[in-house]
Amino acid sequence: MKRVSLALISIVSAFAVQSALAQTQDKPKDRGTLQGVKDRGTLSCGVSQGLPGFSAPDDKGNWTGLDVDVCRALAAAIFNDPSKVKFVPLSAKDRFTALQSGEIDVLSRNSTWTLSRDTSLGLNYTGISYYDGQGFMIRKSLKVNSALELNGASICVQTGTTNEQNTSDYFKGNNMKYELIAFGTADETLKAYESGRCDVFTSDVSQLYAERLKVAAPNDHAVLPEVISKEPLGPVVRHGDDQWFDIVKWTLFAMINAEEYAITQKNVDEMAKSSKPELKRMFGTDGNLGEQLGLTKDWVTRIIKATGNYGESFDRNVGAGSKLNIARGLNKLWNQGGLQYAPPIR
């Protein structure tokens, strides 16, 4: 008799599990990511495990960086409060699984846009927040001036990145031998490089500059001039929720458009009173573009107040106003000779 009741209990509990499963399965479909975020009260945002300039916690534990600003802008647009973000640090190899499984709402973590990631992973890239390319860092004492002199070198790389495959392509294409040692996280990779396990550390150039700040004597290391790949980085969302896709996409576009119209954190209130038609559309004093997105009319004002425009964020985090001091380069606006170009808000 004891066994029978045990079996009954397991059947009942299995039913409970099943109905719970059915509920979680239906939730995102029925209510959408935006509603889920609103209900929860915070945005869950996947970032790197600490890449200065892009996403890293400061000494007080506040996350800052270019990728972090995208999350803050989103939270500002949704909650009018840029602090309502939970940052989830992810390694390169875990990031997409975390997004697919719904652990995070958006992935803003220097991730390269490729066709296979955009299609077979069940993901959508929302735009390009940083135009990057892969490079090589090496000790100056080895007296190497070009990546083409790297025949036979040991190369440290972070596993699960496009860098792994690019390196293979580049060395094979140039008929050079190499030894590739892949590590789980950026920190482990850097440590191995520093200890002399590898001659070369390869990653996206922006990341090389950021990691170089972490080594004992940054000036003993140089980044070689060759950029061997295109690495367009940008925020990523899951397939299957078009409204959320639009919101993330247009949050980034709003930041880029704001720079184009010279709307800054300081002058945003003043500009909001402007009578120029394009500014009236952006600030929601004409039409309801923000509401069409599922946000409020003043969504651009909220975003710019929180993070500033794209140029301000770039300067503060990775550009001239930061320790990294990376030149704007390709990331200049389209009308200043760069590639940053956002579709119009109208």
Added chain:
Amino acid sequence: MANEPRKPPLQLVARLRRALGGQAGWSGVVVQILFVALVVWVGYEIVDNARANLQTQRIASGFGFMSNTAGFAVSQALIPFTESDSYARVFVVGLLNTLLVSIVGIVIATIIGVLVALGRLSPNWLLARIAGGYVELIRNLPLLFQILFWYLAVLATLPSPRQSISLFGTVFLSNRGLIVPDPVPQQPFGVFVVAIAIGIVASLAMRAYARRQLFVAGEKLTIWPFVLAMLIGLPALAIAMFGAPVTFDMPQLRGFNFVGGAKVLPEFAALTIALSTYTAAFIAEIVRAGLQSVPKGQMEAGASLGLSRGETLRLVIIPQAMRVILPPLTNQYLNLTKNSSLAVAIGYPDLFSVFAGTALSQTGQAVEIIALTMGVYLLISLVTSAIMSFYGWRLNRSLAA
């Protein structure tokens, strides 16, 4: 010690039946059917749910990706591997690397473990304390910490390739690993192998004959000089008649690194050292407990039969101790194998690192890859414990005989 005969393992079905309500009659059968139905249904729901979710996110599923080109390099491969090989081959490369580190680790851990256990039981005060200190120190520190210690604090401090420590200009030790001359098989290699095989077979036959003589005629034969002569003499004869079976590919420093030669990666060395010393501490305690579980009287009984201390240990004590040692020892072997997945921290390309890591993040086939990886670790564990149970069964049979 009661020596009740143990039945051979692999009674899974019978055991399962007992576990599921082994009472006789209809109620038992009904419960069993219900339980199996429940398990099948829950399993179906899980699979169906996963499939539906994958479909709504438009994630491609299935194992078709296994034949796609991987496009990345792996630092250590036991079979030929290039960037243009498939993910299926990545899987095999990773699996072989896992097996290599596990098998080498198990062998070394067992040797160290037994020596430490004997040291701990030794009447020599100093030796016993050193062995005890080893066990307490090693087993109380986290394994990941020990792996990183060997990798970053010990092996990384070796000099760079250009300043590497060299032995007669043939063996080089640097922070890129240990580089030794690579043996390349030549024409007479087959003859050489056959000579060794004949030596081994003949030795085994001689050992069987000696045992028979011992049991039948009570005559103790000294066979080791003959065995030694055959194991060394036959291959030597083969070399003398047919020439050297291998030539060596010598490593040479060229550019950044050594060219030619065979290489032991520091990642492999660090992982093997850490895994085997760590597991050895546990094995030492298991072996010590096993030896101490055999009553003292057995030693005295052996001595009174005129056996030497070594013979008593080998023929009387150890077989009895093995019965206590085997089950926890099997667990330690399984732990070592599973712990090898910590390799990802130091860049050793084991199965978990290259397949469930790199291949997963490049293809995004999380469900398939995780399922396959889980299956492989499960299979390795089952095979290991099957081998150990078989050994235990044979041991018990010989004890009961």
